[in-house]
Structures are given as structure tokens and as C-alpha cells.
Amino acid sequence: MAAPQQHKHSHSGHSHGHSHHGHHHSHHSESSNIALAFWLNFGFALVEIVGGILTNSVAIIADAIHDLGDSLAIAFAWIASKVAAKQPTQHYSYGYRRWSLLSALISGLILLLGSAWVLSEAIPRLWQPQLPHVGGMFVLAILGVAVNGAAVLRLRGGKTQNEKVLSWHLLEDVLGWVAVLLGSVLMYFTGWAWLDPVLCIGFTLFILLNVLKSLRQTLALFLQVTPDPALQQRISAQLAELDFVKSIHHLHLWSLDGEQHVLTMHVEIATPIELERQLAYKQQIAEVLAPYQLSHTTVEFEISGEACRDAK
Numbered sequence: 001m002a003a004p005q006q007h008k009h010s011h012s013g014h015s016h017g018h019s020h021h022g023h024h025h026s027h028h029s030e031s032s033n034i035a036l037a038f039w040l041n042f043g044f045a046l047v048e049i050v051g052g053i054l055t056n057s058v059a060i061i062a063d064a065i066h067d068l069g070d071s072l073a074i075a076f077a078w079i080a081s082k083v084a085a086k087q088p089t090q091h092y093s094y095g096y097r098r099w100s101l102l103s104a105l106i107s108g109l110i111l112l113l114g115s116a117w118v119l120s121e122a123i124p125r126l127w128q129p130q131l132p133h134v135g136g137m138f139v140l141a142i143l144g145v146a147v148n149g150a151a152v153l154r155l156r157g158g159k160t161q162n163e164k165v166l167s168w169h170l171l172e173d174v175l176g177w178v179a180v181l182l183g184s185v186l187m188y189f190t191g192w193a194w195l196d197p198v199l200c201i202g203f204t205l206f207i208l209l210n211v212l213k214s215l216r217q218t219l220a221l222f223l224q225v226t227p228d229p230a231l232q233q234r235i236s237a238q239l240a241e242l243d244f245v246k247s248i249h250h251l252h253l254w255s256l257d258g259e260q261h262v263l264t265m266h267v268e269i270a271t272p273i274e275l276e277r278q279l280a281y282k283q284q285i286a287e288v289l290a291p292y293q294l295s296h297t298t299v300e301f302e303i304s305g306e307a308c309r310d311a312k
Contacts, residue, residue: 041071057132076103097256129193137184144177227255
């Protein structure tokens with residue numbers, strides 16, 4: 001009984017080495033990149049809200065909500081990346097990785113509320129279009145492309161998942177501003193006031209689609225759904241091929257934050273084996289699991305015919 005326990009520590013220590021190695025080099029640059037993207041985005045979102053009200057353009061207000069949502073997502077990601085890097089404690093035995101899930105959930109809900117409000121403003125305007133101040137829109141749109149473009153370039157080279165996701169967010173913002181730019185030019189020449197709410201509703205539906213998708217993933221991880229069923233099958237199949245394994249059951253794969261996974265399982269061995277051999281078996285299991293860079297693994301050996309403790 002004691003031996004599998006000891007394996008747990010040796011292996012999880014081993015894979016921690018894997019996953020944290022790259023973190024330290026890029027952690028500082030990640031933090032400063034994210035900080036810059038946050039201040040650019042947040043400062044600009046405030047400018048936009050004022051600009052949207054002054055130019056009387058719901059499309060700009062919609063983009064402001066989008067940018068505000070993004071800067072919240074960035075702020076949460078920034079705080080979460082700091083918290084998530086903290087060492088596990090007795091209280092948080094798996095560490096703090098799940099905080100980043102919580103931040104994803106909160107920013108998703110904020111964006112949902114913001115989008116609902118923007119739609120309630122924009123839809124009535126389809127029936128009574130008001131021509132916005134087109135020159136002001138044009139100037140804001142040029143600023144928008146420049147500010148978000150700078151943030152994208154800054155995060156583009158980022159290594160971490162956090163930075164990659166954020167750079168996509170910001171790229172969407174750039175495209176949103178390009179649309180506002182084209183819209184303002186069109187309205188200038190045609191006077192089609194309905195373009196403004198149409199653009200606005202387009203943006204908002206696009207945001208809602210993405211938010212709902214990411215909320216679904218976040219909730220699934222909270223509910224400890226297997227992050228990758230194919231990965232679970234592959235691990236199970238590879239371990240079953242080892243000659244000393246009779247069967248594998250209670251194999252659970254779940255994720256702390258979508259990136260760092262946890263695996264526990266019971267492995268039934270054909271016959272009673274002395275401890276030295278068990279150690280060799282564990283080594284073989286560790287070699288099979290090594291490429292998957294799991295954060296925590298616990299393996300329990302059972303002798304053929306032994307009653308499983310967790311069998312209900």
C-alpha cells in the first residue's frame with residue numbers, strides 16, 4: 001500500500017519539473033506584456049465610451065463594451081496568472097490553477113450582461129436610425145486600429161496560452177475597428193444611418209457567440225469533465241499494453257485549468273510481486289505517462305483478485 005503512495009510523489013514531482021521549467025523564463029515577460037495590453041485596452045475602452053456617447057454611435061459603444069470586456073478578461077488573466085503560479089498549500093493542495101477558470105467565468109458573465117445591454121440600445125435604433133457624428137467615428141476607428149494593433153503585436157510573440165488567447169481577442173478588436181472605419185466612410189457618403197445599429201448588432205452577436213463557447217468550456221472544466229476524451233483513451237490503451245498490467249479501472253483524468261491535468265487510476269497486476277519489481281513497473285508506467293506532462297498522477301497497484309476499495 002505504501003509503495004504506490006511514494007510513486008505518486010516521485011512522479012508528480014517529476015512532471016512538475018516538466019511543466020514549470022518553461023514558465024520561469026517567460027513569466028516576467030508574459031506579465032509585462034499582459035500588463036501593457038491591459039492598460040492600452042482599458043484606457044482606450046474609457047475613451048471609446050465617451051466617444052460613443054459624443055458621436056451618438058451605438059456601434060462604437062458596442063465596441064467599447066467589447067474592449068472593456070477584453071480588458072477585464074486581460075486583468076483577470078493577469079491576476080490569475082500571478083495567483084496560479086503560487087505554490088500549493090495545505091489548504092489548496094492542488095495549487096491555485098483553478099483561479100484562472102474562475103476569472104474566465106466572471107469575465108464571460110460580465111460580457112454577457114454588457115452585450116445584452118448593448119442589444120437593448122441598438123435594436124430600437126433599427127426603426128428610428130439616428131445618423132451618428134461620422135467624422136468623430138472615423139477618428140476613433142483609426143485610433144482603435146492603432147491601439148489594438150499595438151497590443152496585438154506586443155502579445156503575438158507570447159509563448160503562454162494566456163498570451164495567445166489574449167492576442168486573438170485583440171485581433172478581433174482590430175477587425176471590429178476596421179468595420180467601424182468602413183461603416184463611417186460609407187455613412188459619410190451615403191447617409192445610411194441604419195448602418196450604425198446593424199454594425200453594432202453584428203459585433204454583439206459575434207461577441208456573444210464566443211462568450212457562450214468559452215463559458216461552456218469553463219463550466220465543463222468546473223464540473224470535472226474529462227478535458228480530452230481521446231487523450232484518456234490513448235493513455236488507457238498504452239498502459240493496457242504493458243505486459244504486467246491485467247486491467248485498469250477507476251481511471252480519472254480531469255483538469256485544473258484546461259492546461260494542467262490530473263490523472264488517478266487503479267492498475268491490477270497479474271500476481272503478487274515483490275516490491276523491487278513493483279518499482280520497475282512504476283518506472284515503466286512513468287515512462288508511458290511522461291510525454292503527457294501531467295501535473296499530478298496517482299497510481300494504485302492491486303493484486304489479481306484483490307477487492308477494489310472503491311468498488312461500489
